[in-house]
Amino acid sequence: MATGPALSARQTARTALAIARAGVAVFPLAPGSTQPLEPAGVREATHDLAQVHEWWTRAPAANIGLPTGPGGFDVVDIDTYPGGSGFAAYRQLKDAGLLDGWAMKVATPNDGLHIYFPARPDGQRDRAWPHAGVDFRGEGGYVAAPPSAVLRDDGSVGGYTVLERREQGWGYVDAAAIAELLPAPARQSTDNHLAARVAGIAHRVRDADPGQRAALLSWATRTCLEMGADLAPVIEAAVDAGLDSRQINQTVAAATDRFQGAVDHTPAPVPAPVAATVGEVAGP
Structure with a gap:
């Protein structure tokens, strides 16, 4: 039985096809990275099975990129960085009820967290609050999907892993409300x-x-x-x-x-809730 990178590559390729088969647009990221493999990056995202098969046949170890924004999902990214993390802000957002509508939670390779929500149809642009360790991925953005794997800060390999999925109770996340709760410091x-x-x-x-x-x-x-x-x-x-x-x-x-x-890209329409679909095919 194959082990290690070869097995991981096959799993990623199968998952990319399964996500596309479910009607969700994907595109390849460079192996071991969150950077697009193809020059056009997120603008080439598609659920066309022939194209997805061609990408992952040519690069079976490629990670999976998912566009964010209208027709798909928005993601709140709780980051970690030298000397701190975004989890204090995460608790603020959670206590304020701003994260109640989540559909899926994904552990990220550097011990952070991606929180998926159905995307608001009017669109919310990417934005970030570096002082708080929080990023928002919306219209024009993308995230790496499970089971993608990248290098950790310490040089080891870590993967994106589904922690929880919800089958109901989804709601939109309000990036403007997040900005109000996380005012810029001095x-x-x-x-x-x-x-x-x-x-x-x-x-x-x-x-x-x-x-x-x-x-x-x-x-x-x-x-x-x-x-x-x-x-x-x-x-x-x-x-x-x-x-x-x-x-x-x-x-x-x-x-x-x-x-x-990427700023000018609007993802192709996909079935909602996308986050639950991605979580289902990527597995817990």
Whole structure:
């Protein structure tokens, strides 16, 4: 019986096809990464079985990307980072009743949490509260779906795992209400939190294995762009890791193009509640 990466790759490919067969759009992410495998990224998301089969035949270890926003689902991302996490904010949001309509909860590789909700039809854009360790994935965004696996901050491999699913009681999440509950702190505090997160991201790039350096630089670029952070620390880390200037420039430019293109993307309509469907085929 096969074990390890080969078994994991087959499981991911089967799950991608099962999700698409259920009518939910998917697209491939680079193996071991949350960055798109194809240049168009989330804009190519589809539930066309022939296309999905072709992607995962060519790259059976590819992770699974799911578009967020109207017609699908919104996701609240509770993050962890050096020196802190978003779980204090999570408790605030939960106590305020802002997370009551969740459909699925997924454990993320760095001990964070993705909370899925049916997407509001009027659309809510991606936004982030770096000081609180909370991100919102809505229109124009995407998440990695179980059983995708990536490198943890400590260099080990961790996966996205379904923790809970609900069959009823779903409701929309209000990103504006989250913003009201998580007001921006004083500028200096915001800068300190953001600097800590960027330092952790740069550390991952600097310590990446040779085969993962470009993928991690691409991920780091998009993450910093989403937070509105300076790219200089991750570019410096890429130089320290041994990437040449040509590869760095190409990787950063491509990731920036994908980030900017994703803002204009509206996911194809899919059956609701998508989160419950994804959880069903991905398994607990």
